[in-house]
Amino acid sequence: MLCATRAAAGAVRRQLPVPDRLHAHHSRRGPLRWAPEEVRRIRPFLHCPMQLAEPDPPTDGTLSPPSTDTPTTAAVLARLPRSAVAHFACHGSNDHTNQGMLHLHDHATAPLTISALAQTDLAQPRLAYLSACGTANPGTNLIDQALHLTGAFQLAGFPQVVGALWPIDDRQAAVVTESFYSRLTADGSGRLDPDQAASALPDTVRAARDRCPAPPSLRAGHLHTGA
Structure with a gap:
């Protein structure tokens, strides 16, 4: 997880607002092999990032x-209020009861759901990037009134949010993420400008299409919501 204090994240005009980056690459669905690489690729775009990372499984079978530094739901919710940018690289799911979740360390007992996020008071949010499967999938029960995780992050206060409509490829997600963040710094200043997210994502997807035309599902699932 990459995160910032309020003072550091508030210095938007002088430098990049320090992001909150969740890197949880072990879960019930198995390891995301490219999540560590995704972290490595976006670090150069971020100012003083702090990371919460899922620990490697113990070799002797004992649980500590x-x-x-473990990305538990409580740890994430404690850092979100003072974070300007939040980036999650983990598994996601929608259980078709409109309670989509991010699979953090303790998702089985304390999942980060829409309802948990709704109770968070954010001080200075700028951008949330949910590099996780199905975070923009509303489910099927109340499809005409549904709320997904991507929308929930926006309603919680993040004006720019990127999510995924369906399962995304782990390796391609790292490529898309790096390209997206590079376009947020394309003005040459070296500062990340989250307000460019709405144009940066489609530009990123088109560039991915030009590099590898097929299959479209590898890139087309990424979705931006916000102003």
Whole structure:
């Protein structure tokens, strides 16, 4: 997880607002092999990032209590209020009851759901990037009134949010993420400008299409919501 204090994240005009980056690459669906590479690729675009990372499985089979650097739901929710940018690289799901979730360390007992996010008071949100499967999928029960995780992050206060309509390829997600962040700094200043997210994402998807025309599902699932 990459995160910032309020003071650091508030210095938007002078430097990149420090992001909040969730890197949870082990879950019930198995490891996301490209999540560490995704972290490595976006770090150069971020100012003083702090990361919460899922620990490697113990070799002796014993389970240790979560550390302060473990991406538990409580740890994430504690950091979100003072974070300007939040980037999650983990598994996601929608259980078709309109309670989509991000699969953090303790998702089985304390999932980060839409309802949990709705109770978070954000001080200075700029951008949330949900590099996880199905985060923009509303489910099927109340499809005409549905709320998905991508929309929930926007309603919680993030004016720019990127999510995924369906399962996304782990390796392609790292490529798309790097290209997206590079376009947020395309003005040459070196500062990340989250307000360019609405144009940066389609430009990123078109560039991915030009590199690899087929299959479209590898790139077309990425969705931006916001102003």
